[in-house]
Amino acid sequence: MSKPGFLAELGQLINAGQSRSIVLAGNVHDLFHLPAADGPGRWVRLIDLLLARWTPSADHLLVVYEINGPIRFGRDTDRQRCRDAYVQLRTGMTPDDSAVRALVGGAEAARTQQLADAAARQFDAHLQDAVAQPTKAFELLRQLCLAARTLDRARRRLLPGLLVLVEDADLLLPAGDFVQLTEADRHRIGICRDWFADPDFQHGEDTVLLIAESLGGLHSRVTRMPQVLTVDVPAPDTDTRRRYIEGFVPPAGAPRPELPAADALARATAGLSIHALRQLLLGAAHAGRPLQTADVVGKVEAFIQSQLGEGVVEFKQPTHTLDDVVGYTRLKAFLREEFVPRVRSGGGDALSGAAVAGPIGAGKTFIFEAVASELGMVVLVLKNIRSQWFGQTDVVFEQLRRVLYALDKVLVFVDEADTMFGGVGGDVHETERRLTGRIQQMMSDPALRGRVVWLLLTARIERLSPDLRRPGRAGDLILPVLDPDGADRMAFVRWLCEGVLAAPPAEAELAGLLAATQAWSAAGYASMRSGLRSRARRDGPLTPDAVLALVADQVPAAIGPTRRWQELQARVNCTRKSLLPDVTGGFDEARAGWEAELRELERAGVGR
Numbered sequence: 001m002s003k004p005g006f007l008a009e010l011g012q013l014i015n016a017g018q019s020r021s022i023v024l025a026g027n028v029h030d031l032f033h034l035p036a037a038d039g040p041g042r043w044v045r046l047i048d049l050l051l052a053r054w055t056p057s058a059d060h061l062l063v064v065y066e067i068n069g070p071i072r073f074g075r076d077t078d079r080q081r082c083r084d085a086y087v088q089l090r091t092g093m094t095p096d097d098s099a100v101r102a103l104v105g106g107a108e109a110a111r112t113q114q115l116a117d118a119a120a121r122q123f124d125a126h127l128q129d130a131v132a133q134p135t136k137a138f139e140l141l142r143q144l145c146l147a148a149r150t151l152d153r154a155r156r157r158l159l160p161g162l163l164v165l166v167e168d169a170d171l172l173l174p175a176g177d178f179v180q181l182t183e184a185d186r187h188r189i190g191i192c193r194d195w196f197a198d199p200d201f202q203h204g205e206d207t208v209l210l211i212a213e214s215l216g217g218l219h220s221r222v223t224r225m226p227q228v229l230t231v232d233v234p235a236p237d238t239d240t241r242r243r244y245i246e247g248f249v250p251p252a253g254a255p256r257p258e259l260p261a262a263d264a265l266a267r268a269t270a271g272l273s274i275h276a277l278r279q280l281l282l283g284a285a286h287a288g289r290p291l292q293t294a295d296v297v298g299k300v301e302a303f304i305q306s307q308l309g310e311g312v313v314e315f316k317q318p319t320h321t322l323d324d325v326v327g328y329t330r331l332k333a334f335l336r337e338e339f340v341p342r343v344r345s346g347g348g349d350a351l352s353g354a355a356v357a358g359p360i361g362a363g364k365t366f367i368f369e370a371v372a373s374e375l376g377m378v379v380l381v382l383k384n385i386r387s388q389w390f391g392q393t394d395v396v397f398e399q400l401r402r403v404l405y406a407l408d409k410v411l412v413f414v415d416e417a418d419t420m421f422g423g424v425g426g427d428v429h430e431t432e433r434r435l436t437g438r439i440q441q442m443m444s445d446p447a448l449r450g451r452v453v454w455l456l457l458t459a460r461i462e463r464l465s466p467d468l469r470r471p472g473r474a475g476d477l478i479l480p481v482l483d484p485d486g487a488d489r490m491a492f493v494r495w496l497c498e499g500v501l502a503a504p505p506a507e508a509e510l511a512g513l514l515a516a517t518q519a520w521s522a523a524g525y526a527s528m529r530s531g532l533r534s535r536a537r538r539d540g541p542l543t544p545d546a547v548l549a550l551v552a553d554q555v556p557a558a559i560g561p562t563r564r565w566q567e568l569q570a571r572v573n574c575t576r577k578s579l580l581p582d583v584t585g586g587f588d589e590a591r592a593g594w595e596a597e598l599r600e601l602e603r604a605g606v607g608r
Helices: 005-016 046-054 076-091 095-104 107-129 134-148 183-197 238-247 262-268 274-287 293-308 329-344 364-375 392-406 430-443 487-497 507-516 522-539 544-553 560-573 587-603
Strands: 021-026 031-036 039-045 060-065 071-073 161-166 207-212 228-233 313-315 353-357 378-382 410-414 452-458 478-480
Touching: 005 021, 005 228, 021 183, 021 392, 031 046, 031 238, 031 274, 039 046, 046 060, 046 161, 046 207, 060 076, 060 134, 071 076, 071 134, 076 107, 076 134, 107 134, 134 161, 134 183, 238 262, 238 274, 262 293, 274 293, 293 313, 293 392, 329 364, 329 478, 353 364, 353 560, 364 410, 364 452, 392 430, 478 560, 487 507, 487 522, 487 544, 507 544, 522 544, 560 587
Parallel strands: 021 207, 021 228, 060 161, 161 207, 353 452, 353 478, 378 410, 410 452
Antiparallel strands: 031 039, 060 071, 313 378
């Protein structure tokens, strides 16, 4: 198995000396393949992978710090080498000097030996203190880097270049308002800033690697230093998952479970970490039955939700299709003939995204849930990626990005998109601008084209950032969902009467209902249908006159001007003339009229 790409990138940065302070962020808590010369190798933690690959090098000495453990070294002899270097840094005496002075003897030799012994005891005490006091650990690690680049009298380095690996760095240098952090947190951040900004450290051969699950979880006073670079650890790709599946060995005594073909299972488990994949296979082995598609889908959904949180995303599996959508003849034909094929495509004709505009109650969500059902692909509903906690929005976005890049084919469904994504102007909060900008970058990323499709639904299309509405992002298609008209409205009237009347209504009766509901939205018809069915269950089948009386008693909500504003915005922003109602006098003239009406409504205070 070839070296992971992030390891190659990391090695290049270190060998070229481009940075001596690097953040390794992303899928850092997973398992990674460690090859073996005489076998298939094994799957190990990231820190063990780095130790195994780098410890054999004579050019570097590895030092590892874990938040709940001691400072440890790549080789048993390295601790003594660091101890000797620390003593020499403190006393100016090498081990050879101590041996010579011991042979010569005298009071001076005894005094210098006492100094050396005190420095050695101090080093051992610092190592002991580091177990429970991370601030002291950071200062000791900085001192070791200083010792490593110090020269003895023969102009030799006291130590080879150090590779300092700090696990769970986001817990040691946490993000947050600096003045609200604990004194110890602020102290460690200050140590790192002094450490990484030191020109001697930058030009030396020592490297500090901060390992964190999220770059956003680290304090920005460290990550935004120009000296600090970041290497991303991606989720396992299809080939990595396939290799793990092929080499999976169940626990002793358990039979190997019956699995789908390795290639098919590797594709189906897109989004899973190796840890999660291992759990899935172990569960199948324990159950002693073939691994089912439902098991795989359930595991993928549960794992992604556990990574992002239930308040951030949910998986939608709608059961209704476009056949269940009443009316909207022209829109449904477009969706079937153009939209669905382009979403399914993985080629150059694939959509990056689409926006759906229309007034509240027009049926946007119901229609496009039906589209999602017909697509037969993973539908990820984005609920809320903002957080009230300082810096947490950036962390959630990083996790979402990692998930989307790992999935093979996904539709990201965003309802009320105008409230989810703000603008990028100067009057928008910095976090909001950063979030919207990053979403925009993902939408237009060629690596995601044909794999991730963004579907943004909103009643306030004008509030979406213009950068989101441009071609190459959601502006590839801006589709209007307007109130039904003509034959589509009559279809809603017929639907209103289904299962309510004792006999099919006459044309005159339908015409009366049509006239009475001429201004209704799809949601209005659905609400009235529910009420009529409830009345019919209680009193038995209704007469057409009773239905008309109940309809006439219905008073629409006083939101007409607002809905008209939203409808006009959907018309003005629509990117397909063929989806708009027939206009007289030409499209340009009609659009100018819509824009003039919008200005009139705005002068009246509507839409602000």
